[in-house]
Every structure is written in C-alpha cells, then in structure tokens.
Amino acid sequence: xxxxxxxAGAVGASCAEYVAIKNFASEVVLLDIxxxxxxxxxxxxxxxxxxNGFDTKITGSTNDYSKTANSDIAxxxxxxxxxxxxxxxxxxxxxxxxxxxxSSNLIKHSPxxxxxxxxxxxxxxxxxxxxxxxxxxxxxxxMGGALDSAxxxxxxxxxxxxxxxxxxxxVIGGHSDTGMVPLTRLATRNSVPVKAFISEERLNQVAxxxxxxxxxxxxxxGTSAWYAPGAAVSGLVQAIACDQKxxxxxxxxxEGEYGLNDICIGVPVILGKDGxxxxxxxxxxxxxxxxxxxxxxxxxxxxxxxxx
Ligand SMILES: NC(=O)c1ccc[n+]([C@@H]2O[C@H](COP(=O)([O-])OP(=O)(O)OC[C@H]3O[C@@H](n4cnc5c(N)ncnc54)[C@H](O)[C@@H]3O)[C@@H](O)[C@H]2O)c1
Ligand SMILES: O=C(O)C[C@H](O)C(=O)O
Numbered sequence: 001x002x003x004x005x006x007x008a009g010a011v012g013a014s015c016a017e018y019v020a021i022k023n024f025a026s027e028v029v030l031l032d033i034x035x036x037x038x039x040x041x042x043x044x045x046x047x048x049x050x051x052n053g054f055d056t057k058i059t060g061s062t063n064d065y066s067k068t069a070n071s072d073i074a075x076x077x078x079x080x081x082x083x084x085x086x087x088x089x090x091x092x093x094x095x096x097x098x099x100x101x102x103s104s105n106l107i108k109h110s111p112x113x114x115x116x117x118x119x120x121x122x123x124x125x126x127x128x129x130x131x132x133x134x135x136x137x138x139x140x141x142x143m144g145g146a147l148d149s150a151x152x153x154x155x156x157x158x159x160x161x162x163x164x165x166x167x168x169x170x171v172i173g174g175h176s177d178t179g180m181v182p183l184t185r186l187a188t189r190n191s192v193p194v195k196a197f198i199s200e201e202r203l204n205q206v207a208x209x210x211x212x213x214x215x216x217x218x219x220x221x222g223t224s225a226w227y228a229p230g231a232a233v234s235g236l237v238q239a240i241a242c243d244q245k246x247x248x249x250x251x252x253x254x255e256g257e258y259g260l261n262d263i264c265i266g267v268p269v270i271l272g273k274d275g276x277x278x279x280x281x282x283x284x285x286x287x288x289x290x291x292x293x294x295x296x297x298x299x300x301x302x303x304x305x306x307x308x
Contacts, residue, residue: 001025001241004071004110006102007078008032008041008060010223011118014230015075015237017045020056022234024241029068031061033078038062071110073237076129078102079119081224088120088176088214089302096306099125103133114139114275116236117251118229122175124302126251126264131308138275142251144175145266147232149249151213152182155206159198160189167194172249172266172282173295177215180266181291182207183282239271246271252279259289260296263303 003019005012008030016028032038042060049055061067068074079095082088099119106113115135117126126142129135148171150164157164168188173181184203187194194203209216217225239246250269254260257279258267268280284292 001073002027002029002071003237003241004029004031004068004074004106004113006031006068006074006076006106007119008034008038009077010081010226011229011233012075012077013041013045014226015077015118015233016041016058016230017048018231018234019237020045020049020054020058021052022238023054023056024238025056028056028058029061029071030058031063031065031068033063035062065105065109068106069109071106071113073116073240074106074110074113075116075118075233075237076102076106076125077118077233082120082218084219084222086218088122089124091120092124092302092305095119095121095125096128099128100132103129107133107135114141114240116233117142118233120175120224121302123251123264123266123299124306127253127299127303128306128308130253130264131306137253138277140253140264141236141269141271141276142175142264142266143229143233143236144251145171145249146235147229148175148180148182148210148213148266150228150232152187152206152210155209155213156187156189156194159202159206160194162189166190169194170249170268171210172268173292174265174299175251176295176298177212179295179298180211181288181295182210183288185285185288186282236271240273240275243273244271245277247280250276252276254279257281258284258292260292263296263299265292265296265299
C-alpha cells in the first residue's frame, strides 16, 4: 500500500507520522515544492521508526512526481493555511491553483489513485478536483467532517465531564466557521442522548464552540492546527487502505442526496477499498435540513469564485 502526501508542512507531516505509527502502509512518499523540505521531514520521521516501532518506509521528494508513481491513496495538504482573523474561504485565490496543479500531477503518475483533499477551503477544493480531473466520484474525498466531529466529541466530553471515548457525535455540512452542522440531537454518551446530561443551552454552546474549533486554534497558534487534522486524515487513509467500511462524515459530490446537487459538502459516507463506497442518507429533522441548506448556499457561493 503506497500513500503519497503532497505538502510536507504541518498537516502533511503530522498525517505521515500517524499513518506510519499505525503501521498499515508499506510506503509513504512526502512531496513538497520547497527544496529539501520533504526529504528532511521524511528523514526525521524515519529516525522515529525504531522508537515508535513501525516498518513503513517514508521517503521525501522535492516536486518529483515520478516518486509518487502508482500510489493507491494520495492526500493533498499543499497550500497556505489561514492566519488569525481570516476565514478559510479567503485562501481560495492561492490554494485553487495549487490544488489543481497538484491533483493533475498526481493522476498523471497514479491514474487509479484515490485522492483525499485537505487544503482549504476544503469543500470547494474537493469540488474543483471533481471538475478538473475526470476521476470517478468515489475516488475524490474531502476531509473536514472527521476533524470537526472529533472536535465536537472533545467539546461534548468537556461539557459532560467525561472521557471523549464515552461520547459519540457527528458534524456534517460545510467545513467552515458558519457552515458546520453538529448533530446535537443524535449525540450520545454510551448510547444515551446527551440531552439527558446537559441543558439545551449548554449543548448549543458545545455546537457553537465546535463550529469555530479551527478559528479558536488558529488564534492560539498563529496558524491553523495540525495534530487533530493529521490524525483525522490518517483515519480516512486507514479505512480505505484496510477496506474497513467505516463511516465518516466527508465532503462528497452530491447528486440529489439531502436535496442537494452539484456540490461537495460533508455527509456521512462509507470508506473502503473503493474509496467513497456509499453516501449514507440520514433522516434529518426540518431544523437540521434547513441548516444543511444554508450551509450548502455558503459553499456554493465560494464555488462560484472558481474558474471552472
Ligand atoms: N480540511 C481540514 O480539515 C484542514 C485541517 C488543517 C489544515 N487544512 C489546510 O491544509 C493546508 C495546509 O496546512 P498546513 O498547516 O500544513 O500548512 P503548511 O504551510 O505548514 O504546509 C503547506 C505545505 O504545502 C507546500 N506547498 C505549497 N505549494 C505547493 C505545491 N504546489 N506543491 C507541493 N507543495 C506545496 C508548502 O511548501 C508547505 O510546506 C491549508 O490550506 C490548511 O488550511 C485543512
Ligand atoms: O481552521 C483552519 O483554517 C484549518 C482547518 O480547516 C481546521 O479546521 O483546523
């Protein structure tokens, strides 16, 4: 199993580290445009192999896509991250060109690859890859909801004063400060609806804190987050590589599901060896559907800025 990660920056390197530690891939290629950077990150990570006990071979490449040939899965994290006070949507001007070029280069050397798009604004970048590459829709997956759901569980665990492993919850919708739809009605602690433990007001606060999870970290760090993003991407890579048939909220091209068309936005999907194998249609209530509709309008507005 060969995995390529384009962009050896904060998220790309974190993802490479988690993939290696989980020890399911034979090879990880890190590629970056910055001279020597990916090679350096790869060497540093390889020097953790004996410490962390993994056999995955990590190599680096400065923009030489021949090294990525025949990748099964490729992750796109190349592009600029936001700074405090910015929205993800403001990154479109620079990142659209990068994502278009990188996806085209990847496919030239790995025509059967499954792409996981991470660069922001992620739903729009995923849509761009659909519009410009001709890859089948099951082979293009946007990562956002897996991270947002992990943040939702973190906030729920804080509110309930319990371990995150005790709670379950999912965030669908656009990966943006205003577009996320945390499904508070369906969140549980050991299968008991969380509403049994916290007030409606507290639960609404959890949802609001979840939606601005990325902005909160960007303010603290001066750039956007990488550990949870890297871990979230590695979960998607593992589900595909190991044919796990796991359900994650991912940005998927919708053709009528949830009443939406011609858009990539976060919905629950099943990931396995064929990539995005199925879109799961949840029975949402009217309020949740209205939030999805608003979220989709926001994503479509950003898509309108693309030159496709
Ligand atoms: N979808 C998500 O949930 C999520 C989470 C975190 C970050 N992100 C996004 O991921 C992207 C990367 O974030 P980061 O913190 O790793 O940034 P970073 O600046 O640390 O790393 C980005 C890397 O991309 C490289 N790069 C730029 N242009 C390239 C090109 N044409 N080819 C190859 N490499 C190129 C840069 O040299 C840099 O090393 C940002 O757009 C950020 O907003 C998305
Ligand atoms: O917040 C960002 O800009 C990066 C990423 O989308 C995140 O949610 O951490």
